[in-house]
Amino acid sequence: MSGNAGRPVLPVLSLLFALSMPAAADTPETYGALTPAPEHLRDCVLPDMAPGKVLLETDCRYTNPIVISTGNVILDCRGGTITGMHRRGITIRPGLENVTIRDCRLDDTGGILIEGQTPTDDAPARDEARATSSQGVVLDHLTITQSYMTGVFVDHYVVGATIRNSIVADGHHVGIYLEHGSQKNVVSGNLIRNNGLFTNKGIRRIGPTRREGLSVDGSAYNLIENNIFDSNAFGGIFHYKNCWEFHTTNPESRPRLQGSDGNVIRGNVFRNMDIGIWVASRQARDLVMWDCGDKSPYDNPVSLAPMMGERPWGQSDSFLGYHFNPELIAGFVDKNALAPRWPFPMELHLYEDFAEDNTYEGNCFENLVTGIRIEDDGNTVRNNLFLGDFEYLYLGSPFRAKMLNRPIERTVIEGNENVSRSGRSFLQNSFLADGEHTETVIDQSDAGSVELKPNACKTGQS
Numbered sequence: 384m385s386g387n388a389g390r391p392v393l394p395v396l397s398l399l400f401a402l403s404m405p406a407a408a409d410t411p412e413t414y415g416a417l418t419p420a421p422e423h424l425r426d427c428v429l430p431d432m433a434p435g436k437v438l439l440e441t442d443c444r445y446t447n448p449i450v451i452s453t454g455n456v457i458l459d460c461r462g463g464t465i466t467g468m469h470r471r472g473i474t475i476r477p478g479l480e481n482v483t484i485r486d487c488r489l490d491d492t493g494g495i496l497i498e499g500q501t502p503t504d505d506a507p508a509r510d511e512a513r514a515t516s517s518q519g520v521v522l523d524h525l526t527i528t529q530s531y532m533t534g535v536f537v538d539h540y541v542v543g544a545t546i547r548n549s550i551v552a553d554g555h556h557v558g559i560y561l562e563h564g565s566q567k568n569v570v571s572g573n574l575i576r577n578n579g580l581f582t583n584k585g586i587r588r589i590g591p592t593r594r595e596g597l598s599v600d601g602s603a604y605n606l607i608e609n610n611i612f613d614s615n616a617f618g619g620i621f622h623y624k625n626c627w628e629f630h631t632t633n634p635e636s637r638p639r640l641q642g643s644d645g646n647v648i649r650g651n652v653f654r655n656m657d658i659g660i661w662v663a664s665r666q667a668r669d670l671v672m673w674d675c676g677d678k679s680p681y682d683n684p685v686s687l688a689p690m691m692g693e694r695p696w697g698q699s700d701s702f703l704g705y706h707f708n709p710e711l712i713a714g715f716v717d718k719n720a721l722a723p724r725w726p727f728p729m730e731l732h733l734y735e736d737f738a739e740d741n742t743y744e745g746n747c748f749e750n751l752v753t754g755i756r757i758e759d760d761g762n763t764v765r766n767n768l769f770l771g772d773f774e775y776l777y778l779g780s781p782f783r784a785k786m787l788n789r790p791i792e793r794t795v796i797e798g799n800e801n802v803s804r805s806g807r808s809f810l811q812n813s814f815l816a817d818g819e820h821t822e823t824v825i826d827q828s829d830a831g832s833v834e835l836k837p838n839a840c841k842t843g844q845s
Contacts, residue, residue, distance in 0.1 A: 452479075547573065778820050808827070
C-alpha cells in the first residue's frame with residue numbers, strides 16, 4: 384500500500400456526526416409505482432398517445448408496446464401493467480419536448496427506450512444531435528421488473544432526461560444504461576436491484592460477463608444521487624468508454640468519442656455485490672471477444688507473464704480473470720460469441736479506457752468485495768462511509784502504468800469514514816498499488832470506528 388500524499392493528513396468529521404446527518408427515507412414506499420396493484424388484471428387496448436394527459440387503467444394488462452412520438456404528453460398509468468413482449472415496452476422518439484411517464488408497471492418487457500439521434504462522427508453533428516434530442520423527459524415512480532433488455536436505456540446523445548423514484552429490478556441485462564454521447568441526465572432516488580444475471584436469451588452469465596446496475600458508457604456530466612444499488616450481478620455503477628465494440632459485425636456500432644467524465648455520484652448506497660463503483664472498468668480487462676474498433680496504444684496481444692509474481696494483487700483483481708479468464712468462455716453462454724479457447728492463453732488484448740474527473744461523495748458501502756476501483760485520472764473520493772472489513776478503495780492500473788508509463792494521476796481521497804470490526808482505518812482497508820498512481824492527494828483519518836450503529840447505511844448522507 385502506498386500513496387503520494389499532496390498535503391498532511393488532517394482531522395475529518397466524526398462518524399457520529401456523519402450518521403446523524405439527515406437521510407432520505409429508503410423505505411419501499413418511496414420507490415416504484417404509486418397505485419397499489421390489483422389482484423386481477425383484464426386485457427385492455429391502449430389509448431392514443433396524443434398531447435395532454437393520457438390515462439391507463441389500474442386493473443388493466445396492456446400487451447402492446449407504447450410509442451410516444453409527440454411532445455407535451457403525460458402518460459399516467461395509474462398503476463396499470465405493461466407486460467408480455469420481448470421488445471421495448473415504451474419508446475420515446477427523439478426530438479420531443481416535455482414527456483412524463485409515471486406510476487407504471489412494466490414486467491417481462493424490453494424496458495423503456497429514450498431514443499437518441501445518430502449523427503455523423505464530426506463535432507458539429509454531435510452538438511446538433513444533443514441540441515435536438517428530446518428535452519424534459521421524466522420517468523417517475525415506475526416499477527420495471529424482469530426486463531428482457533435494459534430496464535431503462537438512455538440512448539446516444541440524449542440530454543437532460545430524469546429517472547427518479549423507481550424500481551428497476553431482476554432484469555436480464557443492465558438496470559439503467561446511459562449511452563455514449565449522452566449528457567446531463569439525472570438518476571435519482573431509485574432502487575436498482577438484482578440486475579445483470581442473465582443474457583437476453585435467459586442463459587445465466589458468468590464471471591465478467593455478468594452486468595452491473597448502472598452503466599455510464601461514454602456518458603458525461605450526469606447526476607446520480609440517492610439511489611440504492613443492491614445485489615446486482617457484478618456491481619453497482621461501471622464507468623467506461625466502450626472500445627467501439629463489434630464494429631465489424633454490427634452496422635449500428637458507432638465509435639465512442641466521449642469519456643465517462645465529469646459525473647457526480649453522491650448520497651447512494653451500494654451493498655451485497657462484488658464492486659460498488661468501477662471507474663474505467665475496461666482499462667485492464669481482456670477484450671479479445673469484443674471486436675474493438677478503437678486503436679490500441681498497446682502492442683496487442685500483451686503477454687501476461689511479466690505481470691505474474693511481480694506485483695501484489697488487490698481483491699478486485701480476481702474479477703479481471705488474469706488467472707482464470709471467464710471472458711474467454713463466453714461461447715458457452717452466448718451462441719453468437721467467438722469460439723472459446725482452451726487452455727486459457729497467457730496474453731491479453733488491451734484497450735485504453737476513459738473515465739476522468741468524476742466525484743464520489745457521501746455514498747455508503749457495505750457487504751462488498753471492493754467499494755470503489757479507480758483506473759483513470761482526476762477522480763475524487765470524498766466523505767463516503769464504508770461499513771465492515773473489505774477492500775474500500777482500489778487505486779491503480781497495472782498495464783497502463785507499467786507498459787504505457789502512465790500511472791493514474793490526480794486522485795483526491797479525503798474525509799472518508801469507516802466502521803471496521805478489526806479497528807482498521809480507511810487506508811489500511813484500501814489497496815493503493817505502488818508505482819501505479821501519482822499526484823495523489825490524501826487527507827484521511829488514520830483510524831476507523833469499531834462501533835456500528837443500526838441502519839447506518841442510508842441514502843442522502845451527503
